[in-house]
Amino acid sequence: MEIDPFIFRLSIFILSIFIGYYVVWSVTPSLHTPLMSVTNAISSVIIVGAIIAALAGNSENIFNTSSIFGFIAIILAAINIFGGFLVTQRMLQMYKKKKDKKK
């Protein structure tokens, strides 16, 4: 009997939870705020679904009901992607060691 592809996705999911568990515990507490902003940015990879939805409209009717939801989701996710990565970058630039100080 063939294995349902769902099981493979479930396996990826469960294993990723474990990876997440160990990776996140190794994050230094002083970087917990950037951790939150970067997880925010990467979870916006949901834009993939938004793009599919937006492009599903046919050429005569680009903005049908379902693609409109896709287009709005693109804006929301894009705000998050750009905002999330850039604000993380801005924060990380500020973390400096003593020796890096301009004297």
Place this chain on the structure above:
Amino acid sequence: MISANLAAIFYLVSGILFILALRGLSSPDTSRQGNYFGIAGMIIAIVVTFLSIGNFSTSLVYVVIFLVIGGAIGAFIAFKIPMTAMPELVAGFHSLVGLAAVFVAIAAFLNPSAFNLGNVGDIKLASLIEMSIGAAVGAITFSGSIIAFLKLRGIMSGAPITFSGQHILNLILGIGIFVLIFYLCRTQSTNIFWTVIIISFLVGVLLIIPIGGADMPVVISMLNSYSGWAAAGIGFTLENSALIITGALVGSSGAILSYIMCKAMNRSFVSVILGGFGADNSTDDKKEKKDQKPVKSGNAEDAAFLMKNASSVIIVPGYGMAVAQAQHALREMVDKLKKNDIKVTYAIHPVAGRMPGHMNVLLAEANVPYDEVFELEDINNDFANSDVAFVIGANDVTNPVAKTDPKSPIFGMPVLDVEKCKSVLFVKRSLSPGYAGIDNELFYKENTLMLFADAKKMTEDIVKNLD
């Protein structure tokens, strides 16, 4: 146009890049590189999606336009936002992830064939369950984050809003969602799908309103986790491994942060969720008695004198520092002290501020080198050997009551042993209790000098007096 298999491999690559992005955060040195990995992963995921659809029609132009609009808004916010407002920003961003998940789920429900999920009215059972769970969790994340945002921003009072039967109502609504999803699977009814989403919005609001301001670090981590699970739910629907991996990473990340925050407050996750903390007035009579106790208060001159004659100073920042925007003045003060060969370090409690790591970011913004900043367990033994503890805007996290009074609501919470210092300087606007609503014994200790003023103003005055 690329094949589905090739696309899947690229999605896996971007998932791995996201793992590396989080991995980079294990140290500030590698963190910037990690962020680039994350950006690369995102670019791969988006480009591959375009290529795999291969529909380069006019709608693609609109997609790019919308992407640029969103991107511009995001970039604008990222550059403009003051570091003190990070908790609100993160809460706001969570709400967007949640809403995007809801919209993608709606789009998939209305046009399932675009996602290979079957046809309208005949959506594959597994997909239907996945998308409705994704939509429900997304909706809870959205409305919950909005409430958290309003509370953090001060638009809504941080005080818990409770009413009788609240938890039972939440329970009924929660069960209701599951029952509706069950019927949705049997009937494929659009109306039920909308109802699930609307109830979920309501649950999100009801979940967050009873939680008080002091518990915000937990709430914000929890919503972080939810946004991950919502993304994962959509990932299952879209059969997209990048989304599944990311959702799992973010979900467990938020869960771990919530756990760390709860532990740092010695509270169980359940009690935080049930809320109402900081609302009880049972400590009122105790407070009245203590108000009669003598308090030593001083001015900037006294503080400057004490610190000048110290050989080591530990700074304990808290949310009050963020509110007063005192981090830059603080840094100036520390520079002056260092010039006098005084050893200065910073002690940070895990729940100082309104989100995990909040204080660290603010100090980093003020150019404080991160190797002078220590976490609770690394520095707590040093207080006994230090001359001065400078508490600025922190309160509950220094309260010795947590160690001595089993009746106190914060008993058992790990606190900074500030009172072991030879002398304690406590910058605070008044004697009012902190978010936990309890009096701080530290105010009345023999070796404590209260500096009643705005944190920024006091620090600036001390700087003047250090010359």
